Amino acid sequence: MGRIGAIALNTFRETVRERVLYNLIVFALLLIGTAILFGQISIGVQTLILINLGLTAITFFGLAIAIFIGIGLVYKEMDKRTLYALLSKPVRRYEFILGKFAGLGLTLLVNVALMTVGFYAALFYIRGASGPENFPSLVAIYFIFLQLLLATALALLFSCFSSPVLSAAFTFGLFIAGSFSTDLLALSKAVQAPWLEGVMRALYYALPNFRNFNISTGVAHGHGVPGVLVLHNTLYALLYTGLVVAAAVLIFQNRNLK
Amino acid sequence: MIPARRWVPIALLVGLVGGAAVVRVQQQVDASLGPLQQEVDELYLPSPEWVKRLSLGYDGLLACVYWTRAVQHYGRHRLEAWEGGRPSYALLYSLLDITTTLDPELLLAYRFGAIFLTEPPPGGPGRPDLAVKLLEKGIAANPDYWRFWYDLGFVYYRAGDYQKSSEAFHTGAERPGALPWMRVMAAKVLAEGGDREKSRALWWEVYHSTDDKAIQTSALNHLAGLKVDEDVEQLQKLLKRYEEQTGQPARTWQELIQAGLLRGVPLDPEGYPYRLMPDGSIRLRPKSRIVSTLARSD
Numbered sequence: 056m057g058r059i060g061a062i063a064l065n066t067f068r069e070t071v072r073e074r075v076l077y078n079l080i081v082f083a084l085l086l087i088g089t090a091i092l093f094g095q096i097s098i099g100v101q102t103l104i105l106i107n108l109g110l111t112a113i114t115f116f117g118l119a120i121a122i123f124i125g126i127g128l129v130y131k132e133m134d135k136r137t138l139y140a141l142l143s144k145p146v147r148r149y150e151f152i153l154g155k156f157a158g159l160g161l162t163l164l165v166n167v168a169l170m171t172v173g174f175y176a177a178l179f180y181i182r183g184a185s186g187p188e189n190f191p192s193l194v195a196i197y198f199i200f201l202q203l204l205l206a207t208a209l210a211l212l213f214s215c216f217s218s219p220v221l222s223a224a225f226t227f228g229l230f231i232a233g234s235f236s237t238d239l240l241a242l243s244k245a246v247q248a249p250w251l252e253g254v255m256r257a258l259y260y261a262l263p264n265f266r267n268f269n270i271s272t273g274v275a276h277g278h279g280v281p282g283v284l285v286l287h288n289t290l291y292a293l294l295y296t297g298l299v300v301a302a303a304v305l306i307f308q309n310r311n312l313k
Numbered sequence: 314m315i316p317a318r319r320w321v322p323i324a325l326l327v328g329l330v331g332g333a334a335v336v337r338v339q340q341q342v343d344a345s346l347g348p349l350q351q352e353v354d355e356l357y358l359p360s361p362e363w364v365k366r367l368s369l370g371y372d373g374l375l376a377c378v379y380w381t382r383a384v385q386h387y388g389r390h391r392l393e394a395w396e397g398g399r400p401s402y403a404l405l406y407s408l409l410d411i412t413t414t415l416d417p418e419l420l421l422a423y424r425f426g427a428i429f430l431t432e433p434p435p436g437g438p439g440r441p442d443l444a445v446k447l448l449e450k451g452i453a454a455n456p457d458y459w460r461f462w463y464d465l466g467f468v469y470y471r472a473g474d475y476q477k478s479s480e481a482f483h484t485g486a487e488r489p490g491a492l493p494w495m496r497v498m499a500a501k502v503l504a505e506g507g508d509r510e511k512s513r514a515l516w517w518e519v520y521h522s523t524d525d526k527a528i529q530t531s532a533l534n535h536l537a538g539l540k541v542d543e544d545v546e547q548l549q550k551l552l553k554r555y556e557e558q559t560g561q562p563a564r565t566w567q568e569l570i571q572a573g574l575l576r577g578v579p580l581d582p583e584g585y586p587y588r589l590m591p592d593g594s595i596r597l598r599p600k601s602r603i604v605s606t607l608a609r610s611d
Binding site for chain 2: 093096097098099100103104106107108111231234235238265266269271272273275276
């Protein structure tokens with residue numbers, strides 16, 4: 056655990072040194088600017104747009120970090136040959152992978168936490184009050200974080216055996232495919248051939264279901280989030296992320312690094 | 314390394330001159346491109362279902378964007394109408410349909426979309442049928458929201474269909490949380506048809522049902538329009554009486570004042586004098602935003 060923690064902390068420091076947190080300034084400007092703009096050109100949707108845009112921005116800023124940092128986690132260490140120095144020390148390969156994952160997870164946690172503060176500040180500015188109606192947004196942000204962990208695990212998996220460009224394409228492709236998952240299920244009910252329905256269903260369950268975590272439209276209207284959904288989504292994210300990280304460990308473990 | 318005191322002023326100068334040049338050239342490009350880049354009212358994705366599918370689950374955000382597009386579309390064409398044009402509002406219903414498919418709970422898109430659609434030309438498309446369709450979609454998606462029945466009653470009322478208006482008010486009155494006057498309205502509309510008092514009550518309800526300044530301003534303009542209609546009817550009676558007394562039509566308000574029929578120059582609800590035209594018609598000041606059926610602005 057100590058070694059994994061040390062790698063995680065170093066990964067976090069590295070990402071901060073790469074000025075990843077600069078995106079927070081863009082996030083703040085985007086939120087304030089958009090809220091003011093839509094207040095001027097639209098009717099009655101200032102709060103709705105702030106919540107929807109805020110949650111979408113947290114997702115996409117986080118996704119950009121998860122993908123673009125995630126794909127380089129292993130590749131960069133190999134390219135700079137720092138991996139060999141690291142693995143010559145008493146560090147196991149799985150510890151390296153878990154440490155890298157935890158480090159990027161920590162970066163995302165800090166990033167999402169800071170964006171949450173900005174989001175609530177903007178919400179407070181627009182609504183002028185803070186009450187229980189703001190709580191569902193916090194659950195939505197928790198779901199976004201789970202989603203980002205899943206994306207990080209996928210980026211890490213691809214970075215274990217592919218180039219950064221391909222890893223980014225694969226991860227983003229899976230994010231898009233996983234966001235269309237409900238359509239896949241609907242399609243499976245629409246097709247005539249039973250085998251095709253089976254394929255569609257299999258794909259539905261095999262692909263990471265990013266749609267599970269997107270509840271922004273509902274929370275923008277103030278709908279509460281059932282506790283059972285929080286539990287199920289947490290379980291799904293832990294299971295799927297765990298499987299993907301395990302696959303990454305397996306691939307990296309068997310990779311010829313010579 | 315060049316010291317900052319040497320490069321900073323040069324960089325600032327280059328930035329300023331270069332920036333000014335870019336602005337100037339862009340203005341030239343805008344002027345030359347004008348006829349080639351006329352804004353076209355077009356929906357590249359007309360199917361609400363496809364737009365929803367392609368939203369990747371971010372349908373709430375996209376709904377706000379489409380609602381803003383609908384507001385802008387309506388506002389832009391309405392301005393055209395004020396400037397004497399005859400706009401078509403061709404995309405208004407499609408934009409509202411996409412908005413409400415993306416986010417079926419965006420209540421104000423149904424409510425104020427219906428008001429926009431009902432507005433008679435040139436201030437709106439004058440399509441109460443589409444307003445009814447939109448509100449029925451809203452009722453199907455939000456069956457507990459009684460105010461849609463109020464809006465439906467209002468749309469039928471404005472279209473002059475008092476039977477259906479009364480039915481809508483009556484059905485809405487049965488919904489949980491509905492205000493008691495919905496029942497009164499149902500009875501009054503059926504018994505007496507349309508009159509200014511009821512229109513006034515309905516517009517006041519629109520005014521009080523929202524915090525949005527744009528909608529409140531629109532409701533106030535309609536209320537002012539009702540007052541203008543009353544004033545115009547009154548003034549026309551006085552003009553007729555003057556003509557009967559003197560045998561010739563009045564050309565200025567001053568003549569009515571001298572005849573003792575008016576105490577001063579009559580003012581519209583915005584405080585501007587009504588204009589008595591040579592043909593005897595009464596008009597509002599140019600650019601007035603008041604929505605009147607009896608006096609227009611030009």
